[in-house]
Amino acid sequence: MTLSVASAVLIGACFPSPGETVDTSHLPPPSNKKIDFATDIQPLLQRGCLKCHSDEKPRSHFRLTSRAAALEGGEHGVDIVPGKSDQSSLIHYVARLVPDLEMPPEGRGTPLTDDEIGLLRAWIDQGVVWTGATNASSSAATVSPTVGWTGVSGDEKKFRELYWQREGWNGGLEEFQIIEKPTPDSTITSAGHVLRDDYKITLELQKNDLGFAHFGWSQFRKYYDDTGGTYPPLTPSTFSLNQDLHVDDGRAWAEFGLTLPRWPEIQIGYEHQYRNGTEATLQWGSVNDGTSSVKIYPAFKDLSEKTEILKFNLNYDIGGFTLSDNFRGEWYRLYSQEVNDSGYILGSGMALTTATEHQKYFQGANTFHLEKQFTDWLLGSGGYLYSKLNSDGSLDVTTLNPQFLDPALPFVPRYESDPIQLERESHVFSLSALLGPWQGLSLYLGTQNEWTRQTGLATAQVWRTLPFGIYFFSAPDQNLHSDSDLSSFSEAVGLRFTKIPFTALFAEARLQQESIGLTEEEDGGLTPFLRNTDSTSDLKDFRAGFNTSPWRRISLSGQFRRYTDQTYYDNLFKEVPRGEGYPAFISQRGIFSNEAEAKLAVQVSPWLKTTLGYQWLDNDYRTTTDPVSDPASGPGGFSPGGGILAGTYNAQTPSLNATFTPWRRLFLSTTFSYQHARTVTAANNSPSVAPYVGDIYSLMASGNYALNEKTDLTASYAFSTADFTQQDLAQGLPLGIRYFQHTLMAGVRRQISKTKTVALQYRFYLYDEPSSGGANNFDAHAIFATLTCRF
Numbered sequence: 001m002t003l004s005v006a007s008a009v010l011i012g013a014c015f016p017s018p019g020e021t022v023d024t025s026h027l028p029p030p031s032n033k034k035i036d037f038a039t040d041i042q043p044l045l046q047r048g049c050l051k052c053h054s055d056e057k058p059r060s061h062f063r064l065t066s067r068a069a070a071l072e073g074g075e076h077g078v079d080i081v082p083g084k085s086d087q088s089s090l091i092h093y094v095a096r097l098v099p100d101l102e103m104p105p106e107g108r109g110t111p112l113t114d115d116e117i118g119l120l121r122a123w124i125d126q127g128v129v130w131t132g133a134t135n136a137s138s139s140a141a142t143v144s145p146t147v148g149w150t151g152v153s154g155d156e157k158k159f160r161e162l163y164w165q166r167e168g169w170n171g172g173l174e175e176f177q178i179i180e181k182p183t184p185d186s187t188i189t190s191a192g193h194v195l196r197d198d199y200k201i202t203l204e205l206q207k208n209d210l211g212f213a214h215f216g217w218s219q220f221r222k223y224y225d226d227t228g229g230t231y232p233p234l235t236p237s238t239f240s241l242n243q244d245l246h247v248d249d250g251r252a253w254a255e256f257g258l259t260l261p262r263w264p265e266i267q268i269g270y271e272h273q274y275r276n277g278t279e280a281t282l283q284w285g286s287v288n289d290g291t292s293s294v295k296i297y298p299a300f301k302d303l304s305e306k307t308e309i310l311k312f313n314l315n316y317d318i319g320g321f322t323l324s325d326n327f328r329g330e331w332y333r334l335y336s337q338e339v340n341d342s343g344y345i346l347g348s349g350m351a352l353t354t355a356t357e358h359q360k361y362f363q364g365a366n367t368f369h370l371e372k373q374f375t376d377w378l379l380g381s382g383g384y385l386y387s388k389l390n391s392d393g394s395l396d397v398t399t400l401n402p403q404f405l406d407p408a409l410p411f412v413p414r415y416e417s418d419p420i421q422l423e424r425e426s427h428v429f430s431l432s433a434l435l436g437p438w439q440g441l442s443l444y445l446g447t448q449n450e451w452t453r454q455t456g457l458a459t460a461q462v463w464r465t466l467p468f469g470i471y472f473f474s475a476p477d478q479n480l481h482s483d484s485d486l487s488s489f490s491e492a493v494g495l496r497f498t499k500i501p502f503t504a505l506f507a508e509a510r511l512q513q514e515s516i517g518l519t520e521e522e523d524g525g526l527t528p529f530l531r532n533t534d535s536t537s538d539l540k541d542f543r544a545g546f547n548t549s550p551w552r553r554i555s556l557s558g559q560f561r562r563y564t565d566q567t568y569y570d571n572l573f574k575e576v577p578r579g580e581g582y583p584a585f586i587s588q589r590g591i592f593s594n595e596a597e598a599k600l601a602v603q604v605s606p607w608l609k610t611t612l613g614y615q616w617l618d619n620d621y622r623t624t625t626d627p628v629s630d631p632a633s634g635p636g637g638f639s640p641g642g643g644i645l646a647g648t649y650n651a652q653t654p655s656l657n658a659t660f661t662p663w664r665r666l667f668l669s670t671t672f673s674y675q676h677a678r679t680v681t682a683a684n685n686s687p688s689v690a691p692y693v694g695d696i697y698s699l700m701a702s703g704n705y706a707l708n709e710k711t712d713l714t715a716s717y718a719f720s721t722a723d724f725t726q727q728d729l730a731q732g733l734p735l736g737i738r739y740f741q742h743t744l745m746a747g748v749r750r751q752i753s754k755t756k757t758v759a760l761q762y763r764f765y766l767y768d769e770p771s772s773g774g775a776n777n778f779d780a781h782a783i784f785a786t787l788t789c790r791f
């Protein structure tokens, strides 16, 4: 979790974007007026960019919230070069010159007009002034109250699950923002939304060249359908829990930062995250009508999860070095109770199993990172991460009314384990260098090494019960213990070549060797064993690709990836009194994956742009096992061993996107994609393991028409259908889904005065799922009215 994120940060250096290939001769010219940030630029950023580039979860780590943040750039490097708008990649992105980096992204906002690009260019050329020219104290506010009603006929719970909202009345503030400027260099901003079961409120105080304080709270509700599977031969063929399943997911935070010039940048933050409620799980239970038993009964889990997070970040530029230190401490608590049906005999009764789990842990991780541009062709960086986890928990699994279980089962055990303890400690080192470019060639080299040690300890009791609920045997305590030592080494190398006009070529390789020594032991209890397994794994990941745009109207990109990961197990020691078996007989496992992707974008005419894409993925899973003997029937009695192709997954996805702007007031965009996927598992002659094959089609279309100066019409339609089946009705779980989903929206927005805009929207939803026998079907209508006022 946190560990892998931190390791990704360590080795995360990568190539800057291929800025050299952008042909800037077609950029709209900079406007020649004197720019006033507050009137010319701020509203434009607010409308088109801040949805994705605000302080909170900024896409690509690029923030357009202050001059310093904007100049810092993001994952693609520096995006604004003050005084040089033609060399600023932000301008290349908004002018849609760089494929896949059009801003706002394709279909996620209205492209900027040439005039707007001209304003942004002039703003950059005039030195990226961030406060208004007037520099006077000012304040502004926007509020958008909304009210609406949704009527659903059919399965309301499926509607809630798919659209993350409830039927009936909804209303509140769709958006509010209050900006106050008590002095020219300080800002107080409060923003967010308050809707039914969906809240977000933030307060941000900021003073230039001093620091900031951010506070916020957000919470939203996620819904789950409460029906299980469908099995037509059974009556009834589907079951529902009749529960309102939902989980509230929230967080509250406070963050303080110092941004004194020539001082280290320091940030301290505290965050409280929580999830509370009841969710559906796929642990469907069996229903028995006397002739057949199928797993279709729905299951759920109550949960309450809390995490406290403390963060500390320090960034310091000194003597040409960039130093950073990040600490993150996480205290986590979980209580959950999972309830699923273990046996339902129609007409008699039900056996329910509850699994109660408590867990808490503390994980602390500190990353130290150092970077220096030694010469104009050498950037070097290194890092060290230390992390430590201490966790403890308990588990209790009990079955109620065991008399309703499958009569073939003689007794039901009850498991209880308290405590379960886990400790983990890791050290990760990394070093990397970015060399070049020389003659358009740049080279990336990196290495990362990790050592992790983990110890687990648990004590468990097992009771066995007679079908009538009488405990007849309590086994001695089982003591479980495991130790694992992991060491891993990885090396990465990448090449990028940009000397060919309008073309960039790249190739990357990442290799990782990992070895794990694992000891597992159980003493006492019913199934004592001692096992000692060494495993080594070898991962290879190669990628190569290109993008080219020989003419302004055409761009083509392609990529190929080959990924293999093989693990070899050496079972040094296995002492299992009852014979050898799972999993110590697996000697090798591997994933072999090939992936290819191509994309062609053509500006057919000034008003039509099309993009064609194709993705192809092919995975093979292989397993090799040792022969397994059975003390009774001799060597190979259970399995002769050997290698098999355990499974394959392949998928093909063509897609087509077209954007029409036949005249300035009309904007239309459609995207169509189709996927064919097939998963085949080694069946070993079992009819219940059948291939899972299917197709998904999706279509999205949206349009925007400016009727006049004051009125806009918008409409959108989305359709998706999938047909996945697994022919295993003969035995086991009925799997597969077939559905048709339509979402239609139509709206009108009208500016009624200088400061007020009214929007009316109508939405229609239709969902048809023949594979559930219609149990999940619904159709719904909604109308919403929203007023936006600016002060």
Ligand code: HEC
Pocket (backbone or CB within 6 Å): 045, 048, 049, 050, 051, 052, 053, 059, 060, 061, 062, 073, 074, 075, 076, 077, 078, 079, 089, 090, 093, 094, 100, 101, 103, 104, 105, 108, 109, 112
């Ligand atoms: C709907 C979300 C969205 C909107 C709106 C949006 N962007 Fe982006 N932006 C992204 C994403 C996602 C990326 C990362 C793209 C990638 O790396 O492939 C990005 C990347 C960028 C980058 C590169 C940052 C870096 O890593 O150096 C810049 C510059 C940028 N956006 C500018 C803008 C501007 C200017 C606007 C407004 C005109 C805007 N964006 C609107 C989502 C958005």
